[in-house]
Amino acid sequence: MQLKRLTTNLTLTLTSTLACLLAIEIFFFLLTKTQKTHPAIIYKTNTPSTTLWCYDNQFNSIADWDLRHDHPFTKLTYLGNIDKNPNLANLPLTAVPHAIEDKRNESGYRERPFADLKEIGAKAQITLVIGDSFGFGQGVRRQDRFSNILEHTLNTGQNNTDTQHIFVNACLPGAGISTISQRLTTCIDYFGHVDRVIYAYTLNDPWRTQKIEKKHKAIYDFMHLRESQLLQTLPAGIRELHSYTLLWFAQRTARNRLARDTIEWYKLIYTENSGWVRTKKKIAAMHAFCRERGSTMSLVVFPLFHALKDYPFVDIHDKLALVAQHHNIDYIDLLSIFAGKQEQDYWVHPKDFHPNHRAHREVANFLLTAISW
Numbered sequence: 001m002q003l004k005r006l007t008t009n010l011t012l013t014l015t016s017t018l019a020c021l022l023a024i025e026i027f028f029f030l031l032t033k034t035q036k037t038h039p040a041i042i043y044k045t046n047t048p049s050t051t052l053w054c055y056d057n058q059f060n061s062i063a064d065w066d067l068r069h070d071h072p073f074t075k076l077t078y079l080g081n082i083d084k085n086p087n088l089a090n091l092p093l094t095a096v097p098h099a100i101e102d103k104r105n106e107s108g109y110r111e112r113p114f115a116d117l118k119e120i121g122a123k124a125q126i127t128l129v130i131g132d133s134f135g136f137g138q139g140v141r142r143q144d145r146f147s148n149i150l151e152h153t154l155n156t157g158q159n160n161t162d163t164q165h166i167f168v169n170a171c172l173p174g175a176g177i178s179t180i181s182q183r184l185t186t187c188i189d190y191f192g193h194v195d196r197v198i199y200a201y202t203l204n205d206p207w208r209t210q211k212i213e214k215k216h217k218a219i220y221d222f223m224h225l226r227e228s229q230l231l232q233t234l235p236a237g238i239r240e241l242h243s244y245t246l247l248w249f250a251q252r253t254a255r256n257r258l259a260r261d262t263i264e265w266y267k268l269i270y271t272e273n274s275g276w277v278r279t280k281k282k283i284a285a286m287h288a289f290c291r292e293r294g295s296t297m298s299l300v301v302f303p304l305f306h307a308l309k310d311y312p313f314v315d316i317h318d319k320l321a322l323v324a325q326h327h328n329i330d331y332i333d334l335l336s337i338f339a340g341k342q343e344q345d346y347w348v349h350p351k352d353f354h355p356n357h358r359a360h361r362e363v364a365n366f367l368l369t370a371i372s373w
Helices: 002-035 114-121 144-154 176-192 211-220 227-231 244-269 274-292 312-325 357-370
Strands: 041-044 051-055 077-081 098-103 125-132 165-169 196-201 296-301 328-332 347-349 351-353
Touching: 041 357, 051 347, 114 165, 114 176, 125 144, 125 176, 144 165, 144 357, 176 196, 196 274, 211 244, 274 296, 274 312, 296 312, 312 328, 328 357, 351 357
Parallel strands: 125 165, 125 196, 196 296, 296 328
Antiparallel strands: 041 051, 041 077, 051 098, 347 351
16 A cells, blocks of 8 residues: 555656646747847848848838838848858848948938038038947948937937038948047048047957957857857757757856856956057047047047946946046947836847947937037
Protein backbone atom coordinates (compact mmCIF):
# COMPACT_ATOMS: atom_id res chain seq x y z
CA MET A 1 0.00 0.00 0.00
CA GLN A 2 2.80 2.39 0.94
CA LEU A 3 4.65 1.57 -2.27
CA LYS A 4 1.52 2.26 -4.31
CA ARG A 5 0.97 5.56 -2.50
CA LEU A 6 4.62 6.50 -3.04
CA THR A 7 4.40 5.62 -6.74
CA THR A 8 1.23 7.69 -7.08
CA ASN A 9 2.85 10.70 -5.37
CA LEU A 10 5.95 10.45 -7.53
CA THR A 11 3.82 10.22 -10.65
CA LEU A 12 1.80 13.30 -9.61
CA THR A 13 4.98 15.21 -8.78
CA LEU A 14 6.59 14.27 -12.07
CA THR A 15 3.43 15.13 -14.00
CA SER A 16 3.16 18.51 -12.23
CA THR A 17 6.81 19.24 -12.86
CA LEU A 18 6.53 18.38 -16.55
CA ALA A 19 3.36 20.48 -16.82
CA CYS A 20 5.14 23.44 -15.20
CA LEU A 21 8.15 23.02 -17.48
CA LEU A 22 5.87 22.83 -20.50
CA ALA A 23 3.98 25.94 -19.37
CA ILE A 24 7.26 27.80 -18.90
CA GLU A 25 8.47 26.70 -22.32
CA ILE A 26 5.19 27.82 -23.92
CA PHE A 27 5.47 31.17 -22.12
CA PHE A 28 8.97 31.82 -23.45
CA PHE A 29 7.96 30.57 -26.90
CA LEU A 30 5.15 33.15 -26.99
CA LEU A 31 7.43 35.81 -25.49
CA THR A 32 10.06 35.15 -28.14
CA LYS A 33 7.48 35.35 -30.91
CA THR A 34 5.95 38.62 -29.66
CA GLN A 35 9.39 40.19 -29.20
CA LYS A 36 10.62 39.13 -32.66
CA THR A 37 11.71 42.19 -34.59
CA HIS A 38 13.43 42.79 -37.89
CA PRO A 39 16.39 45.16 -38.22
CA ALA A 40 16.06 48.14 -40.53
CA ILE A 41 16.07 47.04 -44.17
CA ILE A 42 17.59 49.40 -46.75
CA TYR A 43 16.19 49.66 -50.28
CA LYS A 44 17.38 51.50 -53.36
CA THR A 45 14.61 53.40 -55.11
CA ASN A 46 14.12 54.39 -58.73
CA THR A 47 15.51 57.83 -57.76
CA PRO A 48 19.35 57.56 -57.77
CA SER A 49 19.87 59.94 -54.81
CA THR A 50 17.23 58.35 -52.58
CA THR A 51 17.20 55.20 -50.46
CA LEU A 52 14.61 53.99 -47.95
CA TRP A 53 15.26 52.78 -44.42
CA CYS A 54 12.35 50.48 -43.62
CA TYR A 55 11.22 49.31 -40.18
CA ASP A 56 8.68 46.79 -38.89
CA ASN A 57 5.71 47.54 -36.62
CA GLN A 58 8.00 48.08 -33.62
CA PHE A 59 9.02 51.38 -35.26
CA ASN A 60 8.83 54.16 -32.65
CA SER A 61 8.88 57.31 -34.76
CA ILE A 62 6.99 58.88 -37.69
CA ALA A 63 7.53 57.44 -41.17
CA ASP A 64 7.71 59.26 -44.49
CA TRP A 65 5.81 56.45 -46.19
CA ASP A 66 3.72 53.42 -45.31
CA LEU A 67 4.64 50.89 -47.99
CA ARG A 68 1.34 49.08 -47.50
CA HIS A 69 -0.32 52.10 -49.11
CA ASP A 70 0.45 54.43 -52.01
CA HIS A 71 4.01 55.71 -52.32
CA PRO A 72 5.94 57.33 -55.19
CA PHE A 73 8.56 54.62 -55.72
CA THR A 74 7.83 52.32 -58.63
CA LYS A 75 10.77 50.00 -57.94
CA LEU A 76 12.54 49.08 -54.70
CA THR A 77 15.74 47.03 -54.77
CA TYR A 78 17.15 45.38 -51.65
CA LEU A 79 20.50 46.86 -50.57
CA GLY A 80 21.06 45.35 -47.14
CA ASN A 81 20.11 45.57 -43.47
CA ILE A 82 21.72 46.95 -40.34
CA ASP A 83 22.06 43.46 -38.87
CA LYS A 84 24.03 42.28 -41.92
CA ASN A 85 21.77 39.22 -42.00
CA PRO A 86 21.82 37.63 -45.49
CA ASN A 87 18.54 35.78 -44.79
CA LEU A 88 16.49 39.00 -45.01
CA ALA A 89 17.06 39.73 -48.70
CA ASN A 90 13.64 38.38 -49.69
CA LEU A 91 11.67 39.82 -46.78
CA PRO A 92 8.30 41.14 -48.04
CA LEU A 93 7.77 44.89 -47.85
CA THR A 94 4.72 44.33 -45.69
CA ALA A 95 7.05 43.07 -42.94
CA VAL A 96 8.90 46.42 -42.82
CA PRO A 97 6.37 48.96 -44.12
CA HIS A 98 7.47 52.06 -42.20
CA ALA A 99 9.86 53.84 -44.54
CA ILE A 100 12.20 56.76 -43.84
CA GLU A 101 13.42 58.58 -46.93
CA ASP A 102 17.16 59.20 -47.15
CA LYS A 103 17.49 61.71 -49.97
CA ARG A 104 20.93 63.20 -50.56
CA ASN A 105 21.94 66.42 -52.30
CA GLU A 106 24.78 66.89 -54.78
CA SER A 107 27.31 66.99 -51.93
CA GLY A 108 26.10 63.75 -50.39
CA TYR A 109 24.24 65.31 -47.45
CA ARG A 110 20.65 64.74 -46.42
CA GLU A 111 19.92 68.35 -47.18
CA ARG A 112 18.58 70.75 -49.80
CA PRO A 113 20.85 71.62 -52.74
CA PHE A 114 23.81 73.60 -51.44
CA ALA A 115 23.59 76.05 -54.34
CA ASP A 116 20.07 76.99 -53.23
CA LEU A 117 21.13 77.30 -49.60
CA LYS A 118 24.09 79.48 -50.54
CA GLU A 119 21.82 81.84 -52.45
CA ILE A 120 19.35 82.08 -49.57
CA GLY A 121 22.17 82.27 -47.05
CA ALA A 122 23.51 85.46 -48.60
CA LYS A 123 20.62 87.26 -46.87
CA ALA A 124 20.20 84.98 -43.87
CA GLN A 125 21.97 83.83 -40.73
CA ILE A 126 23.56 80.44 -41.44
CA THR A 127 23.90 77.76 -38.79
CA LEU A 128 26.04 74.79 -39.80
CA VAL A 129 25.30 71.50 -38.02
CA ILE A 130 28.08 68.91 -38.09
CA GLY A 131 28.20 65.44 -36.59
CA ASP A 132 27.29 61.83 -37.30
CA SER A 133 24.12 59.72 -37.48
CA PHE A 134 22.48 61.39 -34.46
CA GLY A 135 22.50 64.79 -36.15
CA PHE A 136 21.90 63.20 -39.55
CA GLY A 137 18.62 61.86 -38.19
CA GLN A 138 18.87 58.13 -38.78
CA GLY A 139 15.37 56.71 -38.50
CA VAL A 140 13.53 60.05 -38.51
CA ARG A 141 12.04 62.18 -41.25
CA ARG A 142 14.20 65.11 -42.36
CA GLN A 143 11.66 67.62 -41.07
CA ASP A 144 11.73 65.92 -37.64
CA ARG A 145 15.45 66.49 -37.06
CA PHE A 146 16.32 69.03 -34.40
CA SER A 147 18.05 71.26 -36.98
CA ASN A 148 14.96 71.40 -39.20
CA ILE A 149 12.69 72.02 -36.21
CA LEU A 150 14.94 74.89 -35.06
CA GLU A 151 14.96 76.49 -38.52
CA HIS A 152 11.18 76.32 -38.78
CA THR A 153 10.60 77.59 -35.24
CA LEU A 154 13.05 80.49 -35.51
CA ASN A 155 11.50 81.61 -38.79
CA THR A 156 7.87 81.30 -37.73
CA GLY A 157 5.58 81.74 -34.75
CA GLN A 158 6.52 83.41 -31.51
CA ASN A 159 10.24 82.93 -32.12
CA ASN A 160 10.10 84.78 -35.44
CA THR A 161 12.40 87.79 -35.73
CA ASP A 162 13.44 89.99 -38.61
CA THR A 163 16.42 87.68 -39.15
CA GLN A 164 15.98 84.72 -41.48
CA HIS A 165 17.68 81.54 -40.28
CA ILE A 166 19.07 78.82 -42.50
CA PHE A 167 20.31 75.56 -41.00
CA VAL A 168 22.73 73.52 -43.10
CA ASN A 169 22.87 69.95 -41.83
CA ALA A 170 26.20 68.41 -42.85
CA CYS A 171 26.02 65.36 -40.58
CA LEU A 172 26.91 61.94 -41.98
CA PRO A 173 26.36 58.45 -40.50
CA GLY A 174 29.50 56.81 -39.23
CA ALA A 175 31.56 60.00 -39.31
CA GLY A 176 34.30 60.36 -36.72
CA ILE A 177 35.97 63.56 -35.62
CA SER A 178 38.46 63.53 -38.52
CA THR A 179 35.70 63.45 -41.16
CA ILE A 180 33.55 65.87 -39.17
CA SER A 181 36.33 68.46 -38.93
CA GLN A 182 36.97 68.15 -42.68
CA ARG A 183 33.28 68.78 -43.37
CA LEU A 184 33.41 71.82 -41.11
CA THR A 185 36.26 73.34 -43.13
CA THR A 186 34.75 72.45 -46.50
CA CYS A 187 31.31 73.87 -45.67
CA ILE A 188 32.57 77.13 -44.22
CA ASP A 189 34.83 77.60 -47.24
CA TYR A 190 31.87 76.91 -49.56
CA PHE A 191 29.41 79.27 -47.90
CA GLY A 192 32.01 81.96 -47.28
CA HIS A 193 30.56 82.87 -43.93
CA VAL A 194 28.74 80.81 -41.31
CA ASP A 195 27.36 82.60 -38.27
CA ARG A 196 27.16 79.60 -35.98
CA VAL A 197 28.39 76.00 -35.87
CA ILE A 198 26.67 73.32 -33.82
CA TYR A 199 28.83 70.26 -33.35
CA ALA A 200 26.33 67.49 -32.50
CA TYR A 201 28.86 65.35 -30.64
CA THR A 202 28.29 61.68 -29.80
CA LEU A 203 30.49 59.65 -27.52
CA ASN A 204 31.99 57.44 -30.24
CA ASP A 205 33.39 60.41 -32.22
CA PRO A 206 37.01 60.37 -30.96
CA TRP A 207 40.02 58.90 -32.68
CA ARG A 208 40.74 55.40 -31.38
CA THR A 209 44.05 53.71 -30.86
CA GLN A 210 44.61 50.42 -32.65
CA LYS A 211 44.01 48.58 -29.39
CA ILE A 212 40.68 50.32 -28.76
CA GLU A 213 39.54 49.91 -32.36
CA LYS A 214 40.25 46.19 -32.18
CA LYS A 215 37.92 45.89 -29.18
CA HIS A 216 35.14 47.59 -31.16
CA LYS A 217 34.22 44.31 -32.86
CA ALA A 218 33.36 42.76 -29.50
CA ILE A 219 30.79 45.39 -28.43
CA TYR A 220 27.62 46.83 -29.91
CA ASP A 221 28.20 50.57 -29.17
CA PHE A 222 24.58 51.28 -28.04
CA MET A 223 23.67 52.49 -31.55
CA HIS A 224 22.16 49.21 -32.80
CA LEU A 225 21.38 45.78 -31.45
CA ARG A 226 22.69 43.39 -34.05
CA GLU A 227 21.19 39.98 -33.40
CA SER A 228 23.78 38.20 -35.57
CA GLN A 229 26.49 39.64 -33.33
CA LEU A 230 24.57 38.67 -30.20
CA LEU A 231 24.14 35.06 -31.34
CA GLN A 232 27.90 34.70 -31.80
CA THR A 233 28.37 35.22 -28.05
CA LEU A 234 25.95 32.47 -26.97
CA PRO A 235 27.33 29.26 -25.38
CA ALA A 236 28.18 26.52 -27.85
CA GLY A 237 25.26 24.19 -28.52
CA ILE A 238 22.59 26.31 -26.83
CA ARG A 239 20.54 26.60 -30.01
CA GLU A 240 20.68 22.86 -30.61
CA LEU A 241 18.84 22.25 -27.33
CA HIS A 242 15.68 23.70 -28.91
CA SER A 243 14.59 25.25 -25.62
CA TYR A 244 13.04 28.70 -25.83
CA THR A 245 13.50 29.11 -22.08
CA LEU A 246 17.23 28.39 -22.11
CA LEU A 247 17.73 30.45 -25.27
CA TRP A 248 15.93 33.46 -23.76
CA PHE A 249 18.07 33.40 -20.61
CA ALA A 250 21.24 32.81 -22.64
CA GLN A 251 20.46 35.79 -24.88
CA ARG A 252 19.69 38.00 -21.90
CA THR A 253 22.96 37.00 -20.24
CA ALA A 254 24.86 37.62 -23.47
CA ARG A 255 23.26 41.03 -23.94
CA ASN A 256 24.13 42.05 -20.38
CA ARG A 257 27.71 40.93 -20.95
CA LEU A 258 27.86 42.90 -24.21
CA ALA A 259 26.51 45.97 -22.42
CA ARG A 260 29.15 45.67 -19.70
CA ASP A 261 31.92 45.29 -22.29
CA THR A 262 30.56 48.24 -24.25
CA ILE A 263 30.59 50.50 -21.19
CA GLU A 264 34.21 49.53 -20.54
CA TRP A 265 35.05 50.25 -24.19
CA TYR A 266 33.63 53.77 -24.08
CA LYS A 267 35.45 54.53 -20.85
CA LEU A 268 38.68 53.26 -22.40
CA ILE A 269 38.29 55.75 -25.27
CA TYR A 270 38.42 58.64 -22.79
CA THR A 271 41.47 57.55 -20.83
CA GLU A 272 44.64 59.55 -21.49
CA ASN A 273 45.59 57.60 -24.60
CA SER A 274 46.92 59.04 -27.85
CA GLY A 275 43.50 58.95 -29.53
CA TRP A 276 41.79 61.01 -26.81
CA VAL A 277 44.71 63.45 -26.63
CA ARG A 278 44.50 63.94 -30.39
CA THR A 279 40.72 64.37 -30.17
CA LYS A 280 41.00 67.13 -27.57
CA LYS A 281 43.44 68.98 -29.78
CA LYS A 282 41.13 68.61 -32.78
CA ILE A 283 38.12 70.00 -30.87
CA ALA A 284 40.24 73.00 -29.90
CA ALA A 285 41.45 73.42 -33.50
CA MET A 286 37.89 73.30 -34.84
CA HIS A 287 36.89 76.02 -32.39
CA ALA A 288 39.90 78.13 -33.34
CA PHE A 289 39.09 77.75 -37.05
CA CYS A 290 35.52 78.90 -36.41
CA ARG A 291 36.74 82.00 -34.54
CA GLU A 292 39.15 82.87 -37.35
CA ARG A 293 36.23 82.73 -39.79
CA GLY A 294 33.95 84.81 -37.58
CA SER A 295 31.77 81.89 -36.48
CA THR A 296 30.75 80.81 -33.00
CA MET A 297 30.90 77.10 -32.16
CA SER A 298 28.78 75.18 -29.67
CA LEU A 299 29.79 71.69 -28.55
CA VAL A 300 26.39 70.02 -28.12
CA VAL A 301 26.86 66.60 -26.53
CA PHE A 302 24.25 63.88 -27.02
CA PRO A 303 23.97 61.13 -24.43
CA LEU A 304 23.83 57.53 -25.48
CA PHE A 305 20.29 56.26 -25.03
CA HIS A 306 21.26 53.52 -22.61
CA ALA A 307 20.41 53.17 -18.90
CA LEU A 308 19.28 56.79 -18.57
CA LYS A 309 18.01 56.14 -15.03
CA ASP A 310 21.52 55.18 -13.92
CA TYR A 311 23.60 56.62 -16.75
CA PRO A 312 27.10 55.08 -16.81
CA PHE A 313 28.85 57.81 -18.81
CA VAL A 314 28.49 60.91 -16.63
CA ASP A 315 32.27 60.99 -16.14
CA ILE A 316 32.77 61.15 -19.93
CA HIS A 317 30.41 64.13 -20.20
CA ASP A 318 32.38 65.78 -17.37
CA LYS A 319 35.63 65.29 -19.28
CA LEU A 320 34.12 66.90 -22.39
CA ALA A 321 32.91 69.80 -20.27
CA LEU A 322 36.45 70.35 -18.99
CA VAL A 323 37.81 70.39 -22.56
CA ALA A 324 35.22 72.99 -23.53
CA GLN A 325 35.89 75.08 -20.43
CA HIS A 326 39.65 75.00 -21.01
CA HIS A 327 39.26 76.35 -24.55
CA ASN A 328 36.34 78.67 -23.82
CA ILE A 329 33.99 76.67 -26.07
CA ASP A 330 30.25 77.01 -25.59
CA TYR A 331 29.27 73.67 -24.03
CA ILE A 332 25.73 72.29 -24.04
CA ASP A 333 25.10 68.91 -22.43
CA LEU A 334 21.87 67.29 -23.61
CA LEU A 335 22.05 64.69 -20.84
CA SER A 336 20.15 67.14 -18.64
CA ILE A 337 17.08 66.64 -20.85
CA PHE A 338 17.04 62.86 -20.75
CA ALA A 339 18.64 61.81 -17.44
CA GLY A 340 16.34 59.64 -15.34
CA LYS A 341 13.94 58.91 -18.20
CA GLN A 342 13.14 55.66 -20.00
CA GLU A 343 15.55 55.25 -22.92
CA GLN A 344 13.18 53.02 -24.91
CA ASP A 345 10.80 55.97 -25.27
CA TYR A 346 13.46 57.72 -27.36
CA TRP A 347 14.64 54.83 -29.54
CA VAL A 348 13.76 54.73 -33.22
CA HIS A 349 13.27 50.96 -32.87
CA PRO A 350 14.19 48.16 -30.43
CA LYS A 351 17.17 47.37 -32.69
CA ASP A 352 18.00 50.98 -33.58
CA PHE A 353 18.86 53.12 -30.58
CA HIS A 354 19.19 56.42 -32.47
CA PRO A 355 17.07 59.30 -31.13
CA ASN A 356 13.54 59.32 -32.52
CA HIS A 357 11.32 62.29 -33.38
CA ARG A 358 10.44 62.85 -29.69
CA ALA A 359 14.11 63.12 -28.76
CA HIS A 360 14.84 65.52 -31.63
CA ARG A 361 11.87 67.69 -30.62
CA GLU A 362 13.08 67.88 -27.01
CA VAL A 363 16.60 68.73 -28.18
CA ALA A 364 15.29 71.51 -30.43
CA ASN A 365 13.17 72.97 -27.64
CA PHE A 366 16.15 72.91 -25.29
CA LEU A 367 18.51 74.56 -27.79
CA LEU A 368 16.01 77.36 -28.43
CA THR A 369 16.82 78.73 -24.99
CA ALA A 370 20.33 77.30 -24.49
CA ILE A 371 21.74 79.20 -27.49
CA SER A 372 21.53 82.96 -27.98
CA TRP A 373 20.03 83.30 -31.44
